[in-house]
Each structure stands twice: as C-alpha cells, then as structure tokens.
Amino acid sequence: AIRFDDVSRVYGRGRKQVRALDGVSLPIPAGRWTAIMGPSGSGKSTLLHCAAGLDRPTSGRVFLGDDDLAAFNETQLTKLRRKRLGFVFQSFNLIGSLTAEQNVSLPLRLDGRHIDREEVRDALATVGLADRAKHRPAQLSGGQQQRVAIARALITRPEVLFADEPTGALDLRTAREILGLLRTAVDSLGRTVVMVTHDPAAASYADSVVFLADGRVVDQLDGALA
C-alpha cells in the first residue's frame, strides 16, 4: 500500500509560488484500483510522481508499504521503481530512436532481467499493436504511442501501476479494452493501480475515486461509481 502523510509540493517563491500539493494525507490501499480526478492543474500528476518516487515532496512523507521514500537515495529509489513499480506517463515518454518492441523491453533491460521476445510481442498484441513492433514512436499515432507506453509499464509485472490518463488519447472502444486489462491485473493478479483520469467512464472501473482541487483532497468516493 501507499500512504501520503501531510505531503506538500511547492514550486518557486514569493509571487510566482505554486502549491501543486497542499497538505495531502491519503491512504492508497494495496490490491485495489484507486482513480484520481480533478481539474487541470490540481496536482494529479504531481501526486503520482511523488507516490512513485519520481519527485520529492517539499514537506510531509510518502510511504510505500512500511518504507518512507525519504529514507532512500536516488539509486535506491531507481532500483525500487524498476523492481516493483510501473509508470505510464501523461506524455508517454517513449524513446524516439527505439522501436515499439525495444521500448517495451527497456524496463526489463534496465533491471538486468532476461528479455523474452515472445513475451514482448504478446505485450504488444495485448494492446492491439502486434503488427507494429518494428515501428518507431514517430511512425505511430498518438493513441498507438500511448498503448506502447502501457505495454512497457506492464511488462515487468509491477506490484503497483501508476497511470497518468492512460486512455487520454484513445477512442472509447480501445479505452475499454485497456481498462479491462487493468481490471484483470487487479482482480486476478492482486496488483495495485493508481490512475489519474478526467474521464468518468474510466473512473467507473476503479474501486474508489479521490478528488483533488488546488493540491488538496476535497472528496473521496468508495465503491463502483458506475
């Protein structure tokens, strides 16, 4: 499980100061799917980055299980992320010079694991891109790039998957397929999913929904929204 304990994240000083997170305390249970919603600029991506150790809070603490992330140095955080976490970035962050197949196998390579070509091909097939393995990101549409990013985040079978608007570039039907994939990961494999979305249909797949506004948790809904 993940726990936020009075976390703030502040940028700049004086007049230009921006409080992306403003005293967030929040438990995110393991083995369940939590959705995070809120207006543009309300701190959703910042929350996800702090939860995954990609960004350090200005004050407060983030716990992954019993571990306080502040106790880890950069190298330990990177190792922890490679072993236990998966991340789908809002802007995909694919490597332009690598093919779709190479992008998907990158987390395995970085973690020093064996790369099973069959497994990588299956991951691409699961997101509907079996025939695009050899294409680079620039040769793929926006939604196809997003699906490569999703396959890359799932390839290491992470305990916790963080996904920042993972269906933002997808049509309704493709989005449903991806959301069904995540639902199976939670229900039959016991994974934890933390998903930022502004799409109520996507949020309806989650077990609970947290609402942010101006960097604060303003509401929480449990049980299916649908």
Add this chain to the structure above:
Amino acid sequence: AIRFDDVSRVYGRGRKQVRALDGVSLPIPAGRWTAIMGPSGSGKSTLLHCAAGLDRPTSGRVFLGDDDLAAFNETQLTKLRRKRLGFVFQSFNLIGSLTAEQNVSLPLRLDGRHIDREEVRDALATVGLADRAKHRPAQLSGGQQQRVAIARALITRPEVLFADEPTGALDLRTAREILGLLRTAVDSLGRTVVMVTHDPAAASYADSVVFLADGRVVDQLDGALA
C-alpha cells in the same frame, strides 16, 4: 472551404506498408464546425495534417477554397498557413525554451505581425492561464500546456482552425469552456473549425461529424448530435 478529392496517404512499402488514408473524398464546409472521430490509428491526424498542408498526400488532391495545395511549394504553404490557418497539435508542440506568453505570440512573430502584449495576455486569460504567462511548458501541467497550444492557435484569428483532440488533456469543466470558445468563433466570427476528437461530448458541439476507420470515411452525421 476545404475539399478532399480521392486522397490517399501511404507509408512504407511491401509488408510494412500502412495506408493511413485510403481514397478519402470529403467536403468540409466553411463557417461551420466539423468533428472527425474514429478508432486510434484510423487516420484522423493524418487527415488534419494533409488538410493544413503539413503533409502531402501520396495520391489525390486537397483544395483550400479554390486552391489545390499541390500547386504550392513549401515556402508558399508556410506563408498560407501563417496567414490563414491555426493548428492545435495532438502533442501540443510547444517550444520548451519559451514562456507561455512567448509561445502564444510566436505565430504573430513568424508572420511578421505586430505583437500586442495586452492581446497575448488576454488570450492566456481566455484559457484560464493569466497568471502563468512567465512559466515554461515544463512548469505547466498537461492540460495547462494544451491550453497554451490552443491560445497560440487562436492568436492569429485564423480563417480555419484545425484542432487535434484539443480537450484530450482537460477535465470536463475546462473542456466545456474551451469548446464554448470555439463555438463562439464559428457562430459570431464565421470561422471554420475542423476538430479531431474521440469524446462524444466534444463532438456534440460540432455541426457535423465525420467517422473514419482504416483511413476511409465510413459515416457522416449532420446536425447536432447532442
């Protein structure tokens, strides 16, 4: 008005060949709002790029008014775009080293026009970012970056606005504000809008909706969808 006359756009050869557009013939009327929907990878962005002269079709012709875009060289196409067209890219394409304000005034600068600071500030205020004029794209959230891209495309008061999923990174309320802005541009200023979207709520703002699948026009709906 814009007209597609049996336009195809093909990438690669042999086994790796991809037909992004496959014989598209389509009138897009002036002074109205046309939405384009379709599955991920169906050719929506490619259609928009060909319509705006950012990409050349493999076969067939694209007309802007009475002009066949094939008759223009690169320099003439660039001039035409700067004077008459606005484009909101699916991946925003903001310049990372420029502030939000500088990004918005860039099209004016490129077209050799006078830059009125007040007008640029107003454009940012219209999209809810008056207080972020001095921030660079990396300091803005995904939705904020998208709104800067929208303000940039509107600043030159273009005859035709092409927008590739302009509300893809926005929450419902912010999206409605932006869509209302475009509706006003069409209704009271007589502009033409061509918008790619996979969001039925966004498509309901349009006057008609064209559906693509595998690079072909498969359906068209006229009148409000709502």
